[in-house]
Amino acid sequence: MELLIDGDGCPVIALCLQAAKAHHVPVTIFSDTSHLPKDEQCRWVTVSKGADAVDFALLNQLQPGDLCVTQDYGLAAMVLGKGGFAMHPNGFFYTAENIDRLLFERHLKKELRRQKTPVKGHQKKRTEAQNQAFFQALLSFLKTH
Numbered sequence: 842m843e844l845l846i847d848g849d850g851c852p853v854i855a856l857c858l859q860a861a862k863a864h865h866v867p868v869t870i871f872s873d874t875s876h877l878p879k880d881e882q883c884r885w886v887t888v889s890k891g892a893d894a895v896d897f898a899l900l901n902q903l904q905p906g907d908l909c910v911t912q913d914y915g916l917a918a919m920v921l922g923k924g925g926f927a928m929h930p931n932g933f934f935y936t937a938e939n940i941d942r943l944l945f946e947r948h949l950k951k952e953l954r955r956q957k958t959p960v961k962g963h964q965k966k967r968t969e970a971q972n973q974a975f976f977q978a979l980l981s982f983l984k985t986h
Contacts, residue, residue: 842986845899845925847911848872848885852967853930856976857910858882864983871899908982914943928982932974 868883905924917927917935
């Protein structure tokens with residue numbers, strides 16, 4: 842198993858590296874040229890800027906059983922389709938049971954924004970509780986896989 846991280850805007854890279862090191866799991870971080878490598882403890886794959894370029898690079902390397910950390914519901918759906926596991930930085934896992942609902946909600950919000958309708962759900966600053974929830978869920982996953 843390998844830990845693959847959608848590194849564009851990922852708030853939990855350091856936590857991923859810490860957990861992976863504790864469990865001797867290799868890590869690859871995928872990012873575009875806006876996010877240059879910051880850590881030598883893992884492998885970085887840098888792709889050119891472009892819509893979904895990072896997502897497709899990650900998917901091309903994903904093997905069944907790998908874990909992907911991403912905030913992108915579309916990428917998560919494709920990871921699940923390839924037999925991988927997908928986890929959100931808030932500590933929940935994308936599953937066959939929740940991915941359709943999440944994609945539908947994303948679609949509805951996009952339509953509302955397109956119609957210039959105010960969309961509820963302004964993101965607040967990330968909390969330490971969110972970081973801890975993610976870290977504990979990741980450690981638990983790595984311990985059992």
